[in-house]
Amino acid sequence: MTSAFLRRLRIVFSAVVLVCFIYIFAEFRTLIQPEYIKYLLYLQFIPSIIKFIDIKSLAAGGFLIVLLLTLVTGRTYCSFLCPLGIGQDVFSRIGGTIRKKFRRFGYKRPHTVVRYSVLVLVIAGTFIWGMYFINLLDPYSIFGRSILFFIKPVILVLNNFLAGILGRFDNYALHHLEIKGYNLMAYAIPAGFFILTGLLSLTKGRLYCNMICPVGTFLGLVSRLSLFRIKADENKCTRCGRCSVVCKSSCIDFLNHEIDVSRCVNCFDCIYSCPDKALSYGFIGNTREEKKSDESRRRFIAGSIMLFLGLSGSGRAQERGIPVPRRESTVKEEKNCPVSPPGAGSISDFNNRCTACGLCISVCPNDVLQPAIMQYGLAGYMQPVMDYHKGFCQYNCTLCTEICPTFALKPLLPEAKKLTQIGKVIFIKDNCIVKTEKTACGACSEACPTKAVFMIPYEGSLVIPDTNQEICIGCGHCEFSCPTVPYKAIYVNGNPVHQASKKPDIGKPGVSVPDDFPF
Amino acid sequence: MKRRGFFKTSLGAGIAAGAALSLGRYNRVWASNGTGAKYDLVAVMGGDPDEMFDLGIQELGGMGNFVSKGQRVLIKPNIGWDVTPDLAANTNPLLVKRIIEHCLKAGAREVYIFDHTIDNWINTYRNSGIEKAAKMAGAKVAPANSEKYYHEITIPTAVKLKNAKVHELLLETDVFINVPVLKDHSSTRITCAMKNAMGIVWNRGYWHANNLHQCIADYALFKKKPALNVIDCYNVIAKHGPQGVSKEDVVQMKSQILTTDWVAGDAAAARMLGIAPEKIDYILIAHKMGIGNIKLESLNIKRIKM
Numbered sequence: 038m039t040s041a042f043l044r045r046l047r048i049v050f051s052a053v054v055l056v057c058f059i060y061i062f063a064e065f066r067t068l069i070q071p072e073y074i075k076y077l078l079y080l081q082f083i084p085s086i087i088k089f090i091d092i093k094s095l096a097a098g099g100f101l102i103v104l105l106l107t108l109v110t111g112r113t114y115c116s117f118l119c120p121l122g123i124g125q126d127v128f129s130r131i132g133g134t135i136r137k138k139f140r141r142f143g144y145k146r147p148h149t150v151v152r153y154s155v156l157v158l159v160i161a162g163t164f165i166w167g168m169y170f171i172n173l174l175d176p177y178s179i180f181g182r183s184i185l186f187f188i189k190p191v192i193l194v195l196n197n198f199l200a201g202i203l204g205r206f207d208n209y210a211l212h213h214l215e216i217k218g219y220n221l222m223a224y225a226i227p228a229g230f231f232i233l234t235g236l237l238s239l240t241k242g243r244l245y246c247n248m249i250c251p252v253g254t255f256l257g258l259v260s261r262l263s264l265f266r267i268k269a270d271e272n273k274c275t276r277c278g279r280c281s282v283v284c285k286s287s288c289i290d291f292l293n294h295e296i297d298v299s300r301c302v303n304c305f306d307c308i309y310s311c312p313d314k315a316l317s318y319g320f321i322g323n324t325r326e327e328k329k330s331d332e333s334r335r336r337f338i339a340g341s342i343m344l345f346l347g348l349s350g351s352g353r354a355q356e357r358g359i360p361v362p363r364r365e366s367t368v369k370e371e372k373n374c375p376v377s378p379p380g381a382g383s384i385s386d387f388n389n390r391c392t393a394c395g396l397c398i399s400v401c402p403n404d405v406l407q408p409a410i411m412q413y414g415l416a417g418y419m420q421p422v423m424d425y426h427k428g429f430c431q432y433n434c435t436l437c438t439e440i441c442p443t444f445a446l447k448p449l450l451p452e453a454k455k456l457t458q459i460g461k462v463i464f465i466k467d468n469c470i471v472k473t474e475k476t477a478c479g480a481c482s483e484a485c486p487t488k489a490v491f492m493i494p495y496e497g498s499l500v501i502p503d504t505n506q507e508i509c510i511g512c513g514h515c516e517f518s519c520p521t522v523p524y525k526a527i528y529v530n531g532n533p534v535h536q537a538s539k540k541p542d543i544g545k546p547g548v549s550v551p552d553d554f555p556f
Numbered sequence: 557m558k559r560r561g562f563f564k565t566s567l568g569a570g571i572a573a574g575a576a577l578s579l580g581r582y583n584r585v586w587a588s589n590g591t592g593a594k595y596d597l598v599a600v601m602g603g604d605p606d607e608m609f610d611l612g613i614q615e616l617g618g619m620g621n622f623v624s625k626g627q628r629v630l631i632k633p634n635i636g637w638d639v640t641p642d643l644a645a646n647t648n649p650l651l652v653k654r655i656i657e658h659c660l661k662a663g664a665r666e667v668y669i670f671d672h673t674i675d676n677w678i679n680t681y682r683n684s685g686i687e688k689a690a691k692m693a694g695a696k697v698a699p700a701n702s703e704k705y706y707h708e709i710t711i712p713t714a715v716k717l718k719n720a721k722v723h724e725l726l727l728e729t730d731v732f733i734n735v736p737v738l739k740d741h742s743s744t745r746i747t748c749a750m751k752n753a754m755g756i757v758w759n760r761g762y763w764h765a766n767n768l769h770q771c772i773a774d775y776a777l778f779k780k781k782p783a784l785n786v787i788d789c790y791n792v793i794a795k796h797g798p799q800g801v802s803k804e805d806v807v808q809m810k811s812q813i814l815t816t817d818w819v820a821g822d823a824a825a826a827r828m829l830g831i832a833p834e835k836i837d838y839i840l841i842a843h844k845m846g847i848g849n850i851k852l853e854s855l856n857i858k859r860i861k862m
Contacts, residue, residue, distance in 0.1 A: 197704075207666070212699035402676040431676055433638060476767040477837070479743020480760075484674065488796050492742045498837065500743060520765035543804045546740070546795030548830055550809055554599050554859050555827040556852045 043318055044305040047116055051123040058120040061440075062184035062399050063192045074440050078396075080118050082252050083175040084442035087390055091444045107256050111263040115246055115253055115302040121176035122246055122253075122302065124183070125238035129285055132239035139240045143278075145287040147300060148248040152257075159251040167416045172393045173226065174251050177442075179234065181394035182227040182419065189399065190216050217427070223408035223419060242285030247300045257299035266321050267301060267308065269294040273315035280307035280316055370524050375412035376423035376460040376511055376531035379430065380438035380446035383534040384413060390445035393419035397437035397446060403428035405513065406437060420445075423459070425513030425529060430459075432486035432512060455487075458538035460511030460529040462489055462504045468526035471501040481515035481527045487541040490515045490527065502527065507539045596855040597815040597824060602862035605790045606654035608812040612786075613658060615858050616814060622783045625663030627730040630670075631655055631695065632782075633686055634737050634752055637799050638675035641685045644791035644806045645799050647737045649689035651788050651812070655735060656693035667695040668725050671755040677701045698725055706758040713845075714774035716766050721758040726780055734782035734818065738789045738825045740797030740805075744768060745836050747798045748825040749785045749818035750776050769837035776818060776847045785821045787813040789828055819848025820855055827852070 054077075061074050078084060078099075085099035095101075103114050115122045133140030159170040172178065193216045200211035237245040246253040269280075271294050281289040284307055288300035308316045374384075378397065381387035398406045398421050405428035406421040413420060421437070423430060438449045449457060470478040472495075481502050482490045489509035492500035502515075504527075511529045519525040598615045600608040613619055623629055633647035641649055652669065659667045669690045673680040677700065681687040687697050699705065706721035726732060736752035744751065753775045754760050763771035789811035793800040800806065809828060815821040819842045823833035833839045833850050843850035 207696065209696060209698050213702040213704045215702055402678065431638060431679065434676070434679070470765055474765075474767070477743050477769055478764045479741075479768075480764040482742040483798055486799060486801070488742075488801055498835070518761070518764075520761040541801045543802045544795075545804055546807060548740075548792075548794035548807055550807055551811075551828060553861075554601065554811075554824075555830070556599075556824045556857070 041309045044309045047303070047305055050117050051126065054118060055120060055123040055127070058180065059184055059188065059192075062181050062396060063189045072439075078440070078442035080114075081177040081442055082114065082119075082256075083171060084177060084392060084394070087171075087392065087443040087445075091390065097444070103256070104259060107259045108262055108264070110265045111260040111298055111301060111303050112253070112256050113303045114256055115243075116304045119176055119180075119252070121180040121183075121234065121250075122243070124180055125234060125243060125245065126285070126304070128235055128238040129242050135239070140242075141282050142242050142284050142287045144281045144284070144290045147288075147297060151248050152254040155249055156251045156254045168389055168392070169416055170251075172391075172416075172419060173230075174249070175392045175394070176246075176250050176252050178392040178394035179227075179230045181396055181399075183231045183234070185395040185399050186219070186224060186227040187231055190218070217404060219408050220410055222410045226419060242287065243300075243302055244287070246302065247286055247288075253302075260298050260301070263298060264321055265319060266298055267296050267303075267305075267316060267318050268321070269296065270315045270317070273313045275313055275315075277312065279310045279312065283307060283310045370465070370528050371463075372528060372530050374460075374531035374533055375409065376425070376513065376529055377413075377535075378406060378421055378423060378437050378446055379435070379454050379457050379459055379535075380441070380449045381459070381535065382447065384417075384531070385533075387445050388413055388417045388420065390443050391417075391420045391441075392443055392445075393421075394442065395419070395421075396440055396442065397421050400436050400440055401428070402434060402436065403431050405430050405517075423511075423513060423529075423531075425516035427517075429484070429514040429517040430512040432514075455510065456538050456540065458510050458532060458536045460509075460513070460531040461506045462509045462511070462515060462527060462529055464490070464502055464504050464527050465524075466501070466526070468521050468524055469501060470521060470526070471495055471499055473521075475499065478520070480518040480520055484514035484518040486510075486512060486514065487538075489541075508541050510538050594856070595858040596817060596849075597813065597820050597852075598858045598860070599811065599813050599824065600860045600862065601809075601811045603810065605648040605651035605788060605812065608790075608810075608862065609651055609654045609658070609786065609814075611860055611862065612812055612814040615860070616784070619658040619662040622733070623659050623662040623664050623731050626665045627663070628728065629659045629664045629667045629731045629733060630725050630729040631659070631667060631690075631733045631735055632726075632752065632756060633669065633671060633735040634755065635669075635671035635677075635680050635684050635686050636674040636755060638679040638683050639800070640683060642791065642803060642806070643800050644737065644793050645739065646680070646684040646686065647735050648788050648790050649685035651786065651790070652686050652735060653689040653693040655733060655786060656690060656695045659731075659733070660694050664731075667693075668698050668729060669695050670698040670700040670723060670725060672700040672723065672758065672760070673755070700755075703758055709778060711774060711778050713777050715770050717763065717771040717774035720762075720775065720778075722756050722778075722780075723758075726756055731783045732780055734785045736785070736787055737792075738787055738809075738828060739793040739800075740795055740829060742797060744772070744838060745831060746822070746826050746829055749782075749787055749821040750838060750842060751822075769841055772838040773842040773845055773847065776842050777845065782818060783816065785813075785815050785818045787815075787821050787825050789813060789825065792828065794829060817848040817855075819843055819850055820852065823850045823852055824857075 080099040082100050082103050088097035162170040193214050197213050200213050203211055234245050278291045281291040286300040288297035377384045377387050405423050407424040408419045409417050409422040412422045433451045435449050435454050438446045482492050487508045489505045490502050493503045495501035513529045516525050516528045519527050598612045600612045633652050635646050637645035639645045656667050690697050700723050705724055709722050736749050738748050741747040750772050789809045791806050792809045793805050794807045795805045813824050822839045826833040
């Protein structure tokens, strides 16, 4: 095909994908249902692999489709489905309007050493140490964090501006949303990658994808076998070099009519730019030159695929134990284990599966999910942790477990979630308002959905909290509601391995239906 | 001359409109003082929430006694918890709907609903059934999730709660109708009319940390008082309140209390749960501060059994 159709298709398709991704990461709660989000996430390469290794079902086989797509068409994924790639295309376009030079690429030699070193480091590193490199370099997760940390606040500002205007006209279609932000330490890595990918794409097109991104490099290897490619007709070509100038991947050596398929992301800009219609995308046929695709390379590719498949399984097999304890500076709140989100199963399992994309953090209606700093230790940096000073876990909400693309959080039915104990309540009487101020409070007990926190008689007519850990699910509503500062009088200590809680106490109240008015 | 004539006419019209407006406001003041009502408190038993309200409000002289034409009305139900209506942690949506209908029939220009919820507000608005019911009846359901919507007020005569931030709609509307649901409460023993105001203010934690009972009574001193309290005692959480754990906690009392005096309303509601009102500190404090009357015996009460 030589027409401009492919390029147009790519632009429209990727624009829709990008908008959907920005939307789900920025603010979707009221508009997109979780079941639709699953379709979007299904094809994300690394999350899909992690999920597949966990559940071993085609329900998580999105990455197989991507592999097949790559074997047939080349790195189509990078231009059509990867939100980070599409986002970089947008940046590149912006770069072109700032300075024409930023959109004049030209052929460059591949960064062979760097890109394969990164790929090997990610694969080997994951085998040896765990999820560090995947968390850092999974493109989908980098994109998610960029939106969550930097784009979402901008969208919220716009929303609040519009909500303010509508509010003046007595219209509540939009409502004001607090821009809360996260712990500053959590911004370091997302900011680093936002700047890195942003600057590289602004000035150098797809350099990030062809130099650092492990998924890009891996799919580049696979695409060396692809059946459909962009090819140049040497008879038509006048060696004007326009294609090479517009190539974001800098992979067209127009003098030799060579296109580096391992770097080509199928954006089809070159076909569009060629005045002689010398470039086309099509079946490679029998005429393809395979001087590089020898047996050993094929074996390497096959080996890499196996490596990827075995990757997170091995990560899981490691004994990681309880994460580094985090101690408060006071003896009063002895929170020695962080609380992991419902559906995590255990903290070690969770740490080994989460890529820290931040989607759960974004969708959590109560902002209880916050990016971890060192609560889980270094491996869990940026992964979601329950922060009961920021919010509490809504009793009947299972949103985070429904949307997790890697199954780090496994789907929980509301009934199951209500009996999943992610932590246990601990009451510090000496901090309690009832004891210190000798006035009524009971904010914790009021908030408790299972009445694991209840009130017992204290001095005079006062009542004071007491706890029953057996029916506590660790939702943290008590800790969130407790008004004491700086230390709470009641808090939840995490369970390293989630447990089943007992059903709440159910029994008829002592009050009967009055026959007549008691006044 | 034509132009001058136009100016004169518009000036005249303006003055007339202004006069009508100010007259309207005076009417409201008289109406909300409850001069038209024959009873201090009306209690209804034995019907559905909406039917009971129809009867109750009729005994109080109809909604026209509280809402006059062109006024903006705030109806403040309890929408605090993310539970379904049968669990009774929130005001009954049928009742809210019927009150809105009465207000609009009485000529209200606009009726607003909000609550500063405890659970996530989008969920509670939806799952309580109140958002849908209110919108169907023609009210505007307003958000109360952000501090942006709240404005600083002072309560000079208060003991503890001298300052608070209240929702802008409380200050902007002409009539405030309080529609709490009666519930058992783990700390204050009952929650009802006066405590429902905790959903009007932004910083509830302050109340808990600074003598909860006194703060509840203090808030009731604020000059923007409810013109009417409609207490939903249809389904009543009698155990594990104010949230409830299961349906087992709910007692179907099929009752409703209407009153202009929220202290009397709370006192009557306490009796419904079998508790002497004097045993509940905030009701007693409010009575002593002169906010209302705890002594039900001295009130003119109309009791209706359906």
